[in-house]
Amino acid sequence: MKSLQLVLRQLSRVLLVCFTASAYAQESAFNMTQGVTNISEQVYDLHMLIFYICCAIAIVVFGVMFYSMYHHRKSKGAVAAHFHESTKVEVIWTVIPIVILVLMAIPATKTLVAMEDTSQSDLTVKITGSQWKWHYSYFGEEVEFFSLLATSQKAIDGIEEKGAHYLLEVDNPLVLPINRKIRFLMTSDDVIHSWWVPDFAVKKDTIPGFINETWTRIDKPGVYRGQCAELCGRAHGFMPIVVHAMEEDQYEQWLVAKKAEIAQAKQEAAASLTASLSMEELVEIGEKVYLERCSVCHQVNGAGIPGAFPAITGSKVATGDKNEHINVVVNGRAGTAMQSFANQLTDREIAAVLTYQRNALGNSVGDSVQAADVNQFKASKEGQ
Known part of the structure; x- marks a missing residue:
């Protein structure tokens, strides 16, 4: 009698776990999100269907196991059968799993x-992964920008309090309209990254030299966050994704404003070529650019990371020939993590960060770099 009670108790626990998990799975914070797209709902429904099937299999398997343990127990005089093979049993345990699969x-x-069906899209956005940021380009709209981590270095170092979206906030979110089919073309400038937004059920690798495709159609406006899901280097954890989904009329207004912002930035960049900033002005601008773009590798104090990223302090490049310094920042260095900043920074920003590196972080060369110097260097290389 006691053995029967023990068997029934164990079986009831199995049933309780299965049914409780099924009943509360949708509310669990540990379950897959239902998301805000039709595909994400399909993925969620598929996930729950497989989960229920697994629960049913568990109930049957454990039920048969506990029943057999009780009904064929030794105290009841059961004797184990002796046989080497059974065609019927082999057919059953082969056919049933095949049917389930x-x-x-x-x-x-x-x-x-x-x-995988990216046909008949309303909008195409090219996504380029880069150590450690995302570059978005809207086809046919002449709108493109980089999206960088907005969490401050002080918050990362624990000096400032961490915000609600710590390491999941960016300076320029990807803005998309709802109720439109959006095709994503994905590639990379350097190593393999992975663009992942759980609410869209979109996770696709960005591979250097290849173009991957995927798509989404967002049903609800809102802010949706994701991350790079491929270990891509030292700052892999500092490569968040933020998507701002808007109503279609709001998106059109944002698009007009963004184009105007880009046009103004181009005008300012052109005007900076004739402007001559003082050393103090360049260093002030350059420090901000350095902290945002360079410190993740070369460190805030310019000491670098031995064996991985060279130091700026005492560097032969930062304290040597000005044109070589410009060349490294503008064109990058092949085979290293030093990427080209020609299309990421304006000529004025490049000039400022070069001046900062040459006259701060323990260096004191005493010269400055103007935007015109950077522009002239680019023009000379294009003419070669």
């Missing part, structure tokens, strides 16, 4: 096919 494969295949 087929039933699981049908909805899974439909979802996978839908996820």
Whole structure:
């Protein structure tokens, strides 16, 4: 009697776990998100279907196991059967799993096919992964920008209090309209990254030299966050994704404003070529650029990381020939993590950060670099 009670108690625990998990799975913070797209809902429904099937299999398997343990126990005089093979049993345990797998494969295949269908899109956005930032380019709109981590270095170092979206905030979010099919073309400038936004059920690798495709159609306006999901280097954890989904009319207004902002930036960049800033002005601007773009590798104090990223302090480049210094920042260095900043920074920003590196962080060369110097260097290289 006691053994029967023990068996029933164990079986009830299994049933309780399965049914409780099924009943509260949708509310659990540990479960997959339902998201805000049709594809994300399909993925969630598929996930729950497989989960329920697994629960049903667990109930059957454990039920048969506990029943067999009780019904064929030694105290009841049960004697183990002796046989080497049974065609009937082999057919049963082969056919049943095949049927289950087929039933699981049908909805899974439909979802996978839908996820890969990028045809008839309303908007195409090119996403380029780069150590350690994202570059977004809107096809046919002449709008492109970089999106960088906005969490301050002081918050990362624990000097300032961490915000609600610590390491999940950027300076320029990707802005998209709702109710439109958006195709993403994905590639990389350097190593493999992975663009992942759980609410869209979109996770696609960005691979150097290749173009991957995926798509989404957002149903609800809001701010949705994700991360790079591929270990891509030292600052992998500092490469967040923020998508601001807007109503279609709001998106059109943002697009007009963004184009005006880009046009103004180009005018300011052109005007800076004839302007001559003082050493103090260049150092002030350069420090801000350095902290935002350079300190993640070369460190805030310019000491670098031995064996990985060279120091700025005492560097032969930062204290040597001005044109060589410009060349390294403008064109980068092949085979290293030093990327080209020609299209990431304006000529004035490049001039300022070069001046800062040459006259701060323990260096005191005493000269300055103007935007015109950077522009002239670029023009000379293009003419070669």
